[in-house]
Amino acid sequence: MYRTHTCGELRLSDAGKQVTLAGWVQRIRKMGSLNFVDLRDRYGITQLVTDDNGPREVTDILNQLGREYVLQAKGIVAERQSKNSKIPTGDIEIKLSKLTILNPAVTPPFTIEDQTDGGEDLRAKYRYLDLRRNPLKNALMLRHTMALEARKYLDGNNFMEIETPCLIKSTPEGARDFVVPSRMNPGQFYALPQSPQQFKQLLMVAGYDRYFQIVRCFRDEDLRADRQPEFTQIDCEMSFVEREDVLQMFEGLVKHLFKTVLHKDFTAPFLRMPYDEALAHYGSDKPDMRFEMLIHEITKNVQGKGFSVFDSAKYVGAIAVPGCADYSRKQIDELTEWVKRPQVGAKGLIYIKLNTDGSIKSSVDKFYSPEELKNIAEVVEAKENDLILVMCGDKHKTQVALGTTRLEMGNRLGLRDNSIYKPLWVYDFPLLEWDDETQRFYAMHHPFTAPKPEDMDKYYSDDKYGLAEVKANSYDFVLNGTEVGGGSIRIHDSKVQHRMFEILGFTKEQAEYRFGFLMNAFKFGAPPHGGLAFGFDRFCALFGGQDTIRDYIAFPKNNMGRDVMADAPSYIDDVQMKELYITSTAPKQEEK
RNA sequence: GGUGCGGUAGUUCAGUUUGGUUAGAAUACAUGCCUGUCACGCAUGGGGUCACGGGUCCGAGCCCCGUCCGCACCGCCA
Numbered sequence: 189m190y191r192t193h194t195c196g197e198l199r200l201s202d203a204g205k206q207v208t209l210a211g212w213v214q215r216i217r218k219m220g221s222l223n224f225v226d227l228r229d230r231y232g233i234t235q236l237v238t239d240d241n242g243p244r245e246v247t248d249i250l251n252q253l254g255r256e257y258v259l260q261a262k263g264i265v266a267e268r269q270s271k272n273s274k275i276p277t278g279d280i281e282i283k284l285s286k287l288t289i290l291n292p293a294v295t296p297p298f299t300i301e302d303q304t305d306g307g308e309d310l311r312a313k314y315r316y317l318d319l320r321r322n323p324l325k326n327a328l329m330l331r332h333t334m335a336l337e338a339r340k341y342l343d344g345n346n347f348m349e350i351e352t353p354c355l356i357k358s359t360p361e362g363a364r365d366f367v368v369p370s371r372m373n374p375g376q377f378y379a380l381p382q383s384p385q386q387f388k389q390l391l392m393v394a395g396y397d398r399y400f401q402i403v404r405c406f407r408d409e410d411l412r413a414d415r416q417p418e419f420t421q422i423d424c425e426m427s428f429v430e431r432e433d434v435l436q437m438f439e440g441l442v443k444h445l446f447k448t449v450l451h452k453d454f455t456a457p458f459l460r461m462p463y464d465e466a467l468a469h470y471g472s473d474k475p476d477m478r479f480e481m482l483i484h485e486i487t488k489n490v491q492g493k494g495f496s497v498f499d500s501a502k503y504v505g506a507i508a509v510p511g512c513a514d515y516s517r518k519q520i521d522e523l524t525e526w527v528k529r530p531q532v533g534a535k536g537l538i539y540i541k542l543n544t545d546g547s548i549k550s551s552v553d554k555f556y557s558p559e560e561l562k563n564i565a566e567v568v569e570a571k572e573n574d575l576i577l578v579m580c581g582d583k584h585k586t587q588v589a590l591g592t593t594r595l596e597m598g599n600r601l602g603l604r605d606n607s608i609y610k611p612l613w614v615y616d617f618p619l620l621e622w623d624d625e626t627q628r629f630y631a632m633h634h635p636f637t638a639p640k641p642e643d644m645d646k647y648y649s650d651d652k653y654g655l656a657e658v659k660a661n662s663y664d665f666v667l668n669g670t671e672v673g674g675g676s677i678r679i680h681d682s683k684v685q686h687r688m689f690e691i692l693g694f695t696k697e698q699a700e701y702r703f704g705f706l707m708n709a710f711k712f713g714a715p716p717h718g719g720l721a722f723g724f725d726r727f728c729a730l731f732g733g734q735d736t737i738r739d740y741i742a743f744p745k746n747n748m749g750r751d752v753m754a755d756a757p758s759y760i761d762d763v764q765m766k767e768l769y770i771t772s773t774a775p776k777q778e779e780k
Numbered sequence: 781g782g783u784g785c786g787g788u789a790g791u792u793c794a795g796u797u798u799g800g801u802u803a804g805a806a807u808a809c810a811u812g813c814c815u816g817u818c819a820c821g822c823a824u825g826g827g828g829u830c831a832c833g834g835g836u837c838c839g840a841g842c843c844c845c846g847u848c849c850g851c852a853c854c855g856c857c858a
Contacts, residue, residue, distance in 0.1 A: 218814085222816065224816080224818070226818070237817090255808090295790075298790085298792090305806095308851070362858030412852085
């Protein structure tokens with residue numbers, strides 16, 4: 189037996205016990221003939237001690253040790269002379285009777301401590317060492333608990349976890365597929381699933397009316413701090429449900445996770461907001477509800493006063509930034525430059541300051557009387573000492589730019605506190621999105637999303653503008669400005685589904701080739717159904733109060749989609765290529 | 781595909797403004813001293829392809845061009 193206890197469990201009540209521990213050397217402190225070793229494992233740190241009265245062999249071995257050596261330590265649990273209240277085992281230490289080096293270790297390239305000296309790049313290369321650190325260990329522990337509690341809740345509500353295949357048919361709608369060549373079927377490829385969407389719908393046809401799966405999904409798109417090429421969803425689907433049933437069920441899941449993982453009670457129903465309102469007031473389809481600073485349209489209030497910039501704009505909107513009337517000229521200039529960056533997309537910035545002495549100062553004083561400016565202030569719900577920021581232009585673009593600015597000002601004012609959680613359902617998304625480049629509609633969610641029943645007339649009309657107004661029976665779960673979940677009531681009527689393919693510009697043959705098996709299945713009695721999928725990595729990151737999902741994935745990819753530890757992807761040899769009937773058009777690289 | 785920031789000791793960074801002798805600090809590492817440390821302390825020591833390639837110059841870590849790599853973001857992500 190390598191150990192009798194872990195390095196995190198011994199307490200004062202264990203004093204006098206003969207124990208054996210195993211773990212890694214966290215730190216050695218030599219005080220002459222009195223020597224300490226902090227021994228670390230997953231569960232904590234226990235101090236080992238030896239002095240002149242201890243066995244000579246122990247001291248000899250102790251002199252050979254370095255950081256991260258793997259040890260087995262035998263000894264007696266003893267009360268410490270001077271205790272350490274910082275760690276749970278701080279009242280005791282192990283008086284060593286025997287010390288064994290199970291394995292030596294080279295000095296790690298960075299310190300294995302909560303505040304490490306290692307940079308991201310280096311830690312990624314030695315991920316297995318980074319994972320020894322508490323912050324990452326705690327992140328993975330949080331993830332484990334989240335998954336466990338999600339399973340408990342769903343199991344308690346009669347959901348069955350069913351696995352769906354990873355080698356599936358490529359359906360090049362939406363994100364790019366990762367593809368896998370098939371050796372036995374020359375020239376043909378599987379795709380890795382972007383989500384198990386079609387399979388879960390088939391499970392509904394099969395009568396498994398409550399399905400879930402914590403499942404890996406793959407999308408071959410560029411990465412971000414919150415986007416990985418392979419990521420995990422809590423994927424769920426239910427039969428015989430309407431939107432309200434789905435929202436209730438998964439609001440319950442989120443509340444269960446809040447309670448069991450973060451010990452936060454959410455008794456009131458989550459806020460709900462139609463997509464149009466989200467865009468109008470927050471300039472985003474995923475509003476951050478932790479602070480107000482709402483966007484207000486002031487087009488009618490500012491036009492016709494001779495200011496040509498506003499007069500020629502389709503839309504003029506504003507936000508009132510609290511307590512920022514004292515912004516200096518320099519700060520306003522800096523902000524103006526900031527909003528003009530492509531990432532924000534505004535053409536310019538007009539300000540109105542509501543000074544504390546009651547006066548009003550703006551960059552458009554020439555065109556507007558103080559009375560008119562006061563009117564605007566009222567519309568945007570500005571108070572004394574507020575700074576009103578005004579933008580104009582195309583309606584959607586300006587709303588989004590105001591939304592981006594709103595988030596930035598929220599950041600600057602410290603209004604986006606990661607310990608506060610404001611959940612929200614956004615619903616009534618447009619069903620379709622027109623793409624100018626390809627001159628066709630795309631499904632905003634996916635092509636199996638049902639239109640809202642009251643929009644069916646428009647859905648079947650050939651009017652492009654009418655179609656653009658059709659709302660989807662879909663919903664997103666948004667937490668603190670991050671889209672964490674999304675779903676919809678699905679189409680279960682093959683007539684409606686065929687109309688969708690028609691709108692998306694598929695010929696019957698194309699629809700048959702891509703989705704034939706699903707359409708065929710629906711002929712055999714598809715129940716009304718709908719569901720939702722949570723982005724599990726993002727969910728974990730939000731619960732952990734972090735902006736990046738990388739810490740919540742044991743072995744993530746870097747910005748370029750590379751595994752820098754294993755150095756993947758990599759070239760394969762010609763034999764392998766030939767066997768798979770594939771050739772590469774990429775420039776040939778010398779193998780290292 | 782694009783924008784921004786960055787690449788200097790094992791590691792994290794300073795040095796680049798205004799090119800100029802031997803490139804510094806902290807930490808880590810090594811050695812020695814130390815019986816109550818727990819970020820131990822003290823002393824000593826070793827440690828550098830200034831990312832790579834080219835250019836300008838009497839002279840480049842520093843200026844210019846290109847490449848590679850990392851991070852954040854835009855596009856993209858049904």
